[in-house]
Amino acid sequence: MVMNPVKAQDVWKDIGEHVQFTVLELNRQDQAAEQQAIMDFADRYQAILRSLRIRDADGDLKVAFGFSSDAWDYLFPNAPKPKELEPYRTVSGPKYSMPASKGDLFFHIRARDEAVVYEAMNQFRRFLKDITTVVDETKGFRYFEGRAIIGFIDGTEAPSVEDAANFAIIGDEDPVFENGSYAFAQKWKHNMDFWGQLTTEEQEKAVGREKFGDLELDDEQKAPNAHNVTSKAEIDGEEQKIVRMNVPYSDPAQDNTGTYFIGYSRHWEVTKLMLKNMVNKDDYLLTFSDILSGQLFFIPSRPLLDTIADGQFNK
């Protein structure tokens, strides 16, 4: 098998207009029934997507669905496991931590119309509701000009769609899991009042870019803990990239406005290194944010979902 983005789920393209992240926990009450329900779901999942794409042909529906390490061990105890799939453990630096939280199944759904997002999750839930509990559901949106909720253009240094597959999709280093991806999901609540009272110049130093025009600042103009300084990751002297799709969200009733970070990578090691660098260098974003959750999931390729549906991983 050769790396082939067409066989991957929607991990490497399109941030979308309306976005929803849903994290479910397996009830762990009846293992055989839960394994069977997951097989049935894997069988129906792609048909649901095909159907919704017919029903709303211009809807741009994109979905990624995956499993945490604990869920994998529980559902497929005798099957091979993706090489880098492990439980996400809290990453801590001298001042700040990025906490780990629970979660077994993960959905990242986006579409032009929120009704399509709703309908997709509603149909998925028909197969999953008896075996799972909802841990978190966050609805996000595309903000003006593709800006992050903190007002800066987002994604400029992330790989563009044409280049993204190589950074987001597992290759022949792990043949059974080729065309899968490691998804890291992290929910950040920002202190927007604090951020809003900074001057534009202070904000620009914190992010390391111009706010209106998005040009990168010269290194000496950036704060030492500017986000685009601390989040860089190098391995053997080579800069590493992942596919990032930050999603703004706001829940004013809970006084909770922030960013749902989602990063898809070919190697979890790369995302993990970015996280470690951010906490070790006190990334400016951490100074005015509370991180509410953090989980790692494996997003199988579409053919692997068929293998799961066939029950071959449950033998």
Ligand code: HEM
């Ligand atoms: C959740 C809050 C976050 C916000 C609001 C945010 C926002 C931004 C913005 C506005 C940029 C500059 C434009 C761009 O190149 O995309 C950026 C760059 C970047 N971010 Fe984030 N980000 C967040 C979290 C993270 C996390 C958790 C990671 C790592 C796992 C990360 C990794 C990166 C990287 C690698 C860059 C490019 C740096 C460069 O090479 O210039 N970000 N982010």
